[in-house]
Amino acid sequence: MTAKILQQFDGQLLLKIINTLKDPIWIIDNQGNVLWVNQAAYDFFSALQVDELVGQNVIEMEKRGLFTPSIARLVIEQKQFVSTTQVTQNNVHLLVSSDYIPDEKGDIQYIVTHARQLSQVINQSSELEKIESILQLYKQQIRQLILQQKNQQYEDFYVGKSKVSLHLIEWSQKVADIDTTILLTGETGVGKTAFAYSIHQLSSRNNKPFIHLDCGAIPESLIESELFGYKKGAFTGANANGKLGLIAAADQGTLFLDEIGEFPLHLQSKLLQFLQNKTYRMIGDNQVQQADVRIIAATNVNIMERVKEGTFRKDLYYRLNILPMEIPPLRERKEDIIPLLNFYLKKFNQKYGRQHTLSKNIMDALYNYSWDGNIRELENLMERLVITSAGPKIDIDDLPSDFPLHQSQQMLFQNVEEVSLPIYLEQIEKNILIKAYNDTNSTWKTAKKLGVSQSYIIRRLKKFNLKIREKELVEE
Known part of the structure; x- marks a missing residue:
């Protein structure tokens, strides 16, 4: 039946049908030359003052800066379906997909490209996510754009440009919708909280709560009531109306258990039960509660050493360690230092109404500094320099007297x-x-x-x- 219907359509009629689509469609040969585009492509690129698209070469158009990247070039290079974001000369973001039609030998004969403005995709994302045929890549890129547009306190995680940071970002995108426990490890100040928050924002839970509990900052006697909550009259001094715990507050969202290595041993079985069954009991209550919460844990200590010491349950460790990721210290991803310095300089200049710049000497010195306190130390130093530096250009002499780098400079000559x-x-x-x-x-x-x-x-x-x-x- 399908073959008989197709016989009624000639090539011109098929092109007319494609021409009715409101999204730009391109047909390109294996050298990147444009063979045909629909009316929507003409209409869109008229804003870029391109009068004629047929006969143009998309690789040359990319070099001229009309758009980047050329998705047809990516298909030619990779010889596979490609979907990515594209930015035009007038700063319009497109979500573009492209695939090729092979010849008899299986080589590329023609390339077909489809584009849609990313803003339209974002507006329709709630509907698109209900359609099983929409590619997972669409959802990731939409959420990535939303995350970057949000004005929130964890944006420094995306400043990193090193291979390590790019790998971490790629990993977070892969695991975001895998609804299981993640264990983040790394030194204090490397950005574990920011990383956990980015995973939450990239997940399907991004419009639900992200609750942060620092297990090392709360007295051991209070952690159980903070996490699980308690019923009315559960103990002396309790709130007369009872209290919902952080697990209940994080329902449908993400609970980030920071410094999990400090979690009390006598409560670890109760946490393990929740991880396994998503059920728990409030203090003073016999009724079992249920909550749909994604757990992300983090630690700066070696949990296996705690297991050997008998202060951490082995079964809880294995339950937390399903998706482990170590975030390296800043000294092992030095390519991130300069972007972070510039990021925090701009941030604190705006906050305090300053216009400071960094001299080459201090940039070189801070690049070679060990940063034992990692990103947190860098952020604190930049805020201090912006506040205390007198001149417009911050130099080594502006470093605080107690800063190790400043002390080492003085010791060279004293x-x-x-x-x-x-x-x-x-x-x-x-x-x-x-x-x-x-x-x-x-x-x-x-x-x-x-x-x-x-x-x-x-x-x-x-x-x-x-x-x-x-x-x-x-x-x-």
């Missing part, structure tokens, strides 16, 4: 007259070696960073009596 020049220079070289090795954890990488041979580095380590202890270079 006792130079008390020792001979060779001893003084050796001390400087030793400090440089320790810093370079602790940044790279490799004698080969240290040599490459300092522009010398690996054998030279090894000889200097022996001369200065420096030893490697637990991946750090220390002085014996």
Whole structure:
């Protein structure tokens, strides 16, 4: 039946049918040359003062800045279906999809491209998500755009441009709608809270509560009532009307259990029961309550060590550790430092009505600083510099007197007259070696960073009596 119906349609009639669509449609050859576009494409690109599209080459149009990226170019390069966001010269965001029609050998013969303004997709997202045929990529990109447009306190997570940060963002997009427990690990200040919030915002729970409980900041005696709540008259001093816990408050949303390693041992079985069955009992209540809550936990300690010590249940650890992710410290993703410095400089300039800039000297110095306090330390320092610096350009002299980098700069010169020049220079070289090795954890990488041979580095380590202890270079 289908074949008989199609026989009634010639090529011109099919093109007329496509021409009635309100979304731009392009037909392109395997070299990127435009063979045909529908009327909607003409209408849209008239705003860019492109009078004739047929005969144009989309790769050349991309080079001219009319739009980026060229999705046809991506199909030619990847030889597969591609769907992504595209930005035009007049800053219109499009959601574009493209696939190819193969020839007899399976090579690309024609490319068909479809576009739609992303703002229209966002407005229709609630309806689109009900349709099973809408690609998961559409939902992720819509939520990503919404998240970036929101004015919220966790936007610094998306400042990172290093491979590590981009991998973390990609991972968060993959796991956002996988409704199971996530365990985030990493040092204090690396951005675990921001990462947890981004996962919540990318998930289908993004319009429901995101509740943050710091397990290390609440007295052990109060955690049970804070988390599970209590009934009226449950204990002396309780609220006369009872209290709903954070689990109830997070129903349909996400509960972020920060510093989970500090969670009291005697309550861990109760938390495990909730993770397994989504059920719990309020204090003083025999009735079982139920809540649909996604749990994200985080810790800066080694939970397995706590398990060995007997202060953390092994079964709870395995239940939390279904989707683990370690967020590396800032010193291991140095490509993020400069973007973060600029981000917080702009943020605090706007907050305090300043117009400060950073000198190259302080940018270089802060780039090479170890940042033991990670992003939190960087943020606090930038706020302090913006508030206290007198001149328009912030330089090394503006660093607080108690900041380690400032102290090390002063120490280089304060006792130079008390020792001979060779001893003084050796001390400087030793400090440089320790810093370079602790940044790279490799004698080969240290040599490459300092522009010398690996054998030279090894000889200097022996001369200065420096030893490697637990991946750090220390002085014996």
